[in-house]
Amino acid sequence: MREFDSDDIVILVSRTLSPFIMLFALYVVFHGHYSPGGGFQGGTMLAAAVMLIRLAAGSELARLQFPQELGTPLGAAGVFIYFGTGLAAMLGGGRFLDYAFLPLAGTAPALRSLGILLVEVGVGLAVLGILIAIFDDLLEGSGE
Amino acid sequence: MKAVNFAVLALFGALLVFAASGLPDRGDPSAPLHRDTSLAGTPNAPSYYIRNAKKDAATPNMVTVILADYRGYDTMGEETVIFTAGLVCFLILRRGRKRNKEDKTS
Numbered sequence: 001m002r003e004f005d006s007d008d009i010v011i012l013v014s015r016t017l018s019p020f021i022m023l024f025a026l027y028v029v030f031h032g033h034y035s036p037g038g039g040f041q042g043g044t045m046l047a048a049a050v051m052l053i054r055l056a057a058g059s060e061l062a063r064l065q066f067p068q069e070l071g072t073p074l075g076a077a078g079v080f081i082y083f084g085t086g087l088a089a090m091l092g093g094g095r096f097l098d099y100a101f102l103p104l105a106g107t108a109p110a111l112r113s114l115g116i117l118l119v120e121v122g123v124g125l126a127v128l129g130i131l132i133a134i135f136d137d138l139l140e141g142s143g144e
Numbered sequence: 145m146k147a148v149n150f151a152v153l154a155l156f157g158a159l160l161v162f163a164a165s166g167l168p169d170r171g172d173p174s175a176p177l178h179r180d181t182s183l184a185g186t187p188n189a190p191s192y193y194i195r196n197a198k199k200d201a202a203t204p205n206m207v208t209v210i211l212a213d214y215r216g217y218d219t220m221g222e223e224t225v226i227f228t229a230g231l232v233c234f235l236i237l238r239r240g241r242k243r244n245k246e247d248k249t250s
Contacts, residue, residue: 033203038211040222072234079227082220097216099201109202116203116212119219126223130230141237 006057014056021049029124033113039123043078046124047131054132059139071133078126085118 022045029042054062086097094101099115100108168175182188197209211219 032208033205035205036207038208072230075227075230079223082223086216086220097220099213109200112201112209112213113203116201116208119212119216120208123219123223126227130226133230134233137233137237 006061010056014052018049018052021052022046025049029120030117032120033116039120040127042120043124043127044131046128047135050128050132051135054135059136066132068136071129071136074129075126075133076129078122078124078129081122081125082119085115085122089115 025042025045025048027042028037028045029039032038032042050062050066053065059068085099085102088103089098089101090096092101092103097115099112102111102115104111104114106114168177172178176183177188177190180188180191193206193210193214197206197214198204201209201213203209
């Protein structure tokens with residue numbers, strides 16, 4: 001891979017910005033019930049915050065923040081959360097992805113709201129993991 | 145040849161503008177999409193969503209309810225597509241790198 005010489009100012013600025021981007025991304029994911037947003041948008045912004053550090057500090061240093069091996073498993077975990085929510089609804093006696101039958105206490109609308117939140121978190125994790133995995137794969141593929 | 149291309153492009157552009165001029169206005173209550181029953185006489189899904197989204201899922205954002213609840217299967221498919229894209233990137237790009245390494249060591 002090419003030698004990466006990082007710049008102190010660039011690292012400082014991206015280090016300062018990255019947490020705020022992550023915070024806003026979490027807001028976008030969890031406030032999707034009340035405002036525009038949701039898993040896809042929030043996950044993309046989370047991935048952008050992680051990639052900013054990768055671009056600024058080079059993949060050697062950024063590996064400490066988010067290991068390369070974590071991308072694809074995180075995506076798989078996100079997909080699993082989505083399918084798991086659907087299967088949990090089936091276990092509760094309903095149809096697949098019918099959140100009103102989630103085996104938890106609460107009225108049907110509240111359970112649907114909770115199911116939507118779970119699903120959005122799953123989507124966010126999947127998008128975050130897969131975008132970073134694709135970024136790393138492309139970097140690996142282009143190197144050497 | 146170039147003149148023909150431009151003529152065809154202009155023709156398609158004019159066709160698009162002509163077709164767009166026939167679309168119903170934004171928010172027009174009498175548009176086929178916004179009526180209670182579709183042109184075939186069956187109940188229309190959008191009006192059901194607008195009336196019942198908040199009641200069904202206790203969520204003020206109608207779009208989120210449609211995306212994750214009413215159309216949950218669709219979103220699941222989208223997520224699977226993204227995951228598959230990631231897996232394919234992994235398989236294609238990492239494979240080449242490993243082969244290079246083997247070449248170097250041998």
